[in-house]
Amino acid sequence: MKMYREHEKIQPYMSLFNLEQIFADAASLPFQLREYDSDEYVLAEGNELDGLYFQVEGLTRVSSSVETGKSLLLRFCHPLSIFGDIELIQKVVVQSQVQAVKPSKFLFIDIQTVERNLMQDYRFLNELLKHLSYKLQTCTAASRINSLASVEERFAIYLMSTRLPKEFGKEISTPHIPEIASVIGTTPRHLNRLIQKLSDLEILCKKRKGFVVLDWERLDELSNGLRYD
The missing domain is CATH 1.10.10.10 (Winged helix-like DNA-binding domain superfamily/Winged helix DNA-binding domain)
Incomplete structure (x- = not known):
């Protein structure tokens, strides 16, 4: 994983996805740009959440382990996807493996900044709610079909x-x-x-x-x- 803090590397993605609009004060947030190679893990199941990941480039594979030790594919994700939202709200360890299928890039905000500055930011919380409700809707539909x-x-x-x-x-x-x-x-x-x-x-x-x-x-x-x- 490569990490960058330079404004000139981060700002193009902020503009491309209009991310300034989902934060009350985006300029004050210590964003990082993180790059992952193909097959590199972004998040590992069972680890403590270190922050929020906004996928801005590439393709990732989200999976979950089952009791047999095998991996259950949940979905492939494209920009713009958010990782860490469920764990943030539920205050649990990382629930799924996130692995880069192709070289992928993320804007990252550390968990301390999220908890200190963003949990009272209504713009951010509204965006988080959209992503969470989408995940709930699609997981519910898939579970219903696979069960019945x-x-x-x-x-x-x-x-x-x-x-x-x-x-x-x-x-x-x-x-x-x-x-x-x-x-x-x-x-x-x-x-x-x-x-x-x-x-x-x-x-x-x-x-x-x-x-x-x-x-x-x-x-x-x-x-x-x-x-x-």
Whole structure:
């Protein structure tokens, strides 16, 4: 991780995302610009939160460990995303792993500054509320679908959600079978069997390194009109 404090490195991102508008006095805040290489961890599950991270460049992978020791993919994040908001409000340790998929950059504010200067800033709290409510909405929708729908339905819902995605559809979109399996709550082996079944039905066409959808209408019927987003 590389860290910068120079105003000329930070200000372009402040302007690009209009971040001055979400703080009562942005000029007084000791922002840092943090750069992470591909595969580098930004936040590690179980660690104490050291501050708030505003993703301003790159792509990150958010996952959570389960009892088996495996990792459950939650979403991919693009700018502008905020990390540390849940932990800040709940006063708990970091709940999810955040890892850079591509070189990524964050504006960072240390936890002491956040607690001392921002927890009474109504502009900041309003922005935090927007991000928290979005996470609650999308996690609730995904949990409901993964709990009540069959694997076949969940796979169809996933494909329909990522075909012309809204924001959350973009966050769960991936070409990798193991990651798709993780999102819809199944195993890669089970998903590969399902892909073969749908290929036999000519809904999908199985390829060496994946698949192609042939019949979106029949896939939509399988999804029962439900979407992750």
